[in-house]
Amino acid sequence: MPVASSDPIQKENRIGAWTPMRHPVFRMLWIAILFVNIASWMQDVGAGWLMTSLAPTPAMVSLVQAATSTPFFLLAIPAGALADIVDRRRFLIATQIWLACCAGALGFLTLTGLTSSILLLVFTFCLGVGLAMMMPAWGAVIPELVPREELQSAVALNSIAINIARSVGPAIAGIIVAAAGSGAVFLTNAAFYAIVTFLTIRWKRNVAQSELPSEHLLSAIKAGLRYARHSEALIAVMIRGACFFIFASASWALMPLIVRQELKRGPDVYGLMLGCIGVGAICGAILMPRLIRLVSRDTIIRCASAVYGVGMLALAASDRVITACCAMLAIGISWMMTASALMTAAQITLPGWVRARGLAFFWIVFTGGMAGGSVIWGQVAGLLNIQLALVIASACLFIGIGVSWRFYVGLNDKADLTPLSHDWAGPVPRDIEMHEGPIMITIEYQVRPEDADAFIDVMHRLGEIRQRNGGYMWELFNDINRPGIMIEFYLIESMVEMLRQRERMTVADREIRDEARAYHNGSTPPKVTRLLSAINHRKIF
Known part of the structure; x- marks a missing residue:
């Protein structure tokens, strides 16, 4: 009887592009993500087409897209905070019910002839709010559904769902608009969101319980901002993402103009080029599990970004449909590899307690880069021409590879972000309430002179961990008066935040803390002192 190998290397070698589909919950929620994205693309087509009849001016038509994308910038971080402090399953169900109700109401008003241009923008904004609230939560649940070694394939499969939706959604919307009008598109969207709600309700999620009170929204947002500021790995992902998405957006933004003005063709060729991107994305997803075993994630991002730049140059030089489709195929492959590698790096970088907040920053970079880049390259194409705009975008993409070269996104590939479970080291005085603070922490180390430099290097890393997990004003x-004595100092807002800091510590954090303590040369462990502010809380004394 064969025995399953527990060797992580052999286990990783068996992982393919479709391996995550063997998990029923992931498979079910993958279908849900596909429906959500199809509905989103259908909404864009239906709303845009309806606006051309209600208020056929370029300004009003462009406001439809603005009403969809603006909520991402306004609400992504609060949405991520909410998804981290409430049950994500219930949060997703609530957002999908909101989307279904908004789409259904807009469909009813449109079919009854009551929709005006302003009302269309209001409902489009409301749907954008629902999507902005939902996306960080969707991304945060993926690591709960598959083992860590399958995460890259799972993210790639989600990217495939997005690309399938990008190809299928507009086509379905076009058929429905031609047959029954935009109102029917909105009602179809409502049905899709209702299906997604049903699938999410069927998901039985195991929730880790904490004995501490839940974070308040503003406190959770502040904690997310603090974590992003002190996470070198997350900052690297965002910089890499910005250097790619801003310039890669040129091909997406200019594709309709390339088809209409350069190739002199119609919507059939536009759909064909979208299909080439989809096929390329599927090919990229199939290749990713094999490539990730051969080279680093950073190498994949650099090489795929370079291929994307070459693809844009080929697209700029294309005067035939076949060459343009080949360029879009290369663009689809490299897009999938770069975007999924960045998303996976963000997932691996973030522990569970802050995952949705961290992914919110990634979504801001993504949507901001794509939206802002589209505006920039549209203006460049208007001032110069389409080919020059693509050439300049490609050149900037290569420059971006060089600029972001020193930012490594694979820093946490092997880090164990499993949270530690441990008891509080001492009793909490009864007359100190959970919200009282600030609290000053000092830790005294005795370090040999020859170890001082190495100790300081480790302490810099430990200081980043302290601040990511809730501390501030950290210093060493x-x-x-006592040579060889070094004192670590930092503040925490309150007693409950001090307890949360301990709850947030991961196995990887402990390894760095233990590495720092290994330099302690005293006969007893480092002396830890916890002091509560006397000025703000005199009643304790």
Whole structure:
């Protein structure tokens, strides 16, 4: 009887592009993500087409897209905070019910002839709010559904769903608009969201319980901002993402003009080029599990970005449909590899307690880069021409590869972000309430002179961890009167935040803390002192 190998390398070698589909919950929610994205693309087509009849001016038509994308910038971070402090399953169900109700109401008003241009923009904005609230939560649940070694394939499969939806959604919407009008498109969207709600309700999620009170929204947002500021790995992902998405958006933004003005063709060729991107994305997803075993994630991002730049140059030089389709195929492959590698790096970088908040920053970079880049390259194409705009975007993409070269996104590929479970090191005085603070922490180390430099290097990394997990004003001091004594110092907002900091510590954090403590040369463990502010809380004394 064969015995399953527990060797992680052998296990990783068996992972293919479709391996995550063997997990029923992932498969079910993958279908849900596909429906959500199809509905989103259908909404864009239906709303845009309806606006051309209600208020056929370029300004009003462009406001439809603005009403969809603006909520991402306004609400992504609060949405990520909410998804981290409430049950994500219930949060997703609530957002999908909101989307279904908004789409259904808009469909009813449109079919009854009551929809005006302003009302269309209001409902489009409301649907954008629902999508902005939902996306960080969807991304945050993926690591809960598959083992860590299958995460890259799972993210790639989600990207495939997005690309399928990008190809299928507008086509379905076009058929429905031609047959029954935009109102029927909106009602179809409502049905899709209702199906997604049903699928999400069927998901039985295991929730880790905490004995601490839930974070308040503003506190959770502040914690997310603090984590992003002090996470070198997440900052690297965002910089890499910005250097790619801003310039890669040129091909997406200019594709309709390339088809109409350069190739002199119609919507059939436009659909064909979208299909080439979809086929390329599927090919990229199939290749990713094999490539990730051969080269680093950073190498994949650099090479795929370079291929994308070459694809844009080929697209700029194309005067035939076949060459343009080949260019779009290369663009689809490299798009999938770069985007999924960046998303996976973000997922791996983030522990569970802050995952949705961290992904919200990634979504802001993504949507901001694509939206802002589209505006920039549209203006460049208007001032110069389409070919020059693509050439300049390609050149900037290569420059971006060089600029972001030193930012490594694979820093946490092997880090164990499993949260530690441990008890509080001492009793909490009864007369100190959970919200009271700030609290000052000092830790005294005795370090040999020859170990001082190495100790300081480790402490810099530990200081980033302290601040990511809730501390601020971190510093390391030398005791002037006692040579060899170094004192770590930082503040925490309140007693409950101090307890949360301990709850947020991961296995990887502990390894760095233990590495720092290994330099302690005292006969007893480092002395830890916790002091509560006397000025703000005199009643304790």
